[in-house]
Each structure stands twice: as C-alpha cells, then as structure tokens.
Amino acid sequence: MDSSIQKYIRRNNTADEVQIQVAEISWLNTHQSETVWVTVKRIPHSERVSEQTLRAIENEILNDEKYFVRCSVCNNLERVGQFPYLAHIAEKNICHTCATSKYGVTFVH
Numbered sequence: 001m002d003s004s005i006q007k008y009i010r011r012n013n014t015a016d017e018v019q020i021q022v023a024e025i026s027w028l029n030t031h032q033s034e035t036v037w038v039t040v041k042r043i044p045h046s047e048r049v050s051e052q053t054l055r056a057i058e059n060e061i062l063n064d065e066k067y068f069v070r071c072s073v074c075n076n077l078e079r080v081g082q083f084p085y086l087a088h089i090a091e092k093n094i095c096h097t098c099a100t101s102k103y104g105v106t107f108v109h
C-alpha cells in the first residue's frame with residue numbers, strides 16, 4: 001500500500017466485526033478541515049477472513065474512484081476531496097502538488 005494513503009484508510013476492530021473505514025475530509029473553510037471516519041465495509045469476525053482477504057478488500061476500496069484517484073502525473077494515490085481544489089486539467093486528475101509544480105497552477109487561499 002502507498003504509505004501516503006495509509007492515513008486515509010484504516011481498520012477498526014469491534015467486538016463483532018472488522019470495519020474498513022476511509023477518512024472523509026470536510027472543509028469548514030479553505031484553512032480548516034475535519035476528518036470523519038466512515039465505514040465502507042463490515043466483515044463479521046464469524047466469517048474468519050484471512051489477512052490476505054482483508055488486504056484484497058482494502059485494495060478494492062483503494063481502486064474505487066468514488067474514494068481514491070490516482071494523479072496522472074506522479075501516480076500517487078490521492079483521497080478524493082483531500083484538497084478543496086482537486087485540479088482537473090485536460091481531463092486528467094492532477095494532485096495539488098503537481099498542479100502547482102508542473103502546471104504552474106496557483107491556488108488562491
């Protein structure tokens with residue numbers, strides 16, 4: 001898993017199940033954001049799934065464009081909504097860093 005993405009996905013173990021959660025970032029304004037963990041998958045302990053299966057489930061979520069997009073310049077995985085200004089340049093998803101460094105896009109804060 002990309003190490004940069006680990007802060008946006010986690011497992012939460014409860015008494016009954018393993019919950020796979022992704023961070024939901026809501027922007028209060030351009031400077032302040034709030035992170036809320038949203039459960040996107042529940043796996044009951046009774047199913048006794050292996051570590052391998054859990055990783056496969058996590059990878060499925062990481063490849064879901066509803067939650068994560070890959071920057072077409074640096075190939076880094078980015079959480080959808082991580083930045084209030086996710087750039088779409090020439091129909092591509094470009095992360096904040098690349099938009100600034102490679103395309104000279106200036107973000108007004």
Ligand SMILES: [Zn+2]
Nearest residue numbers: 071074095098
């Ligand atoms: Zn990038």
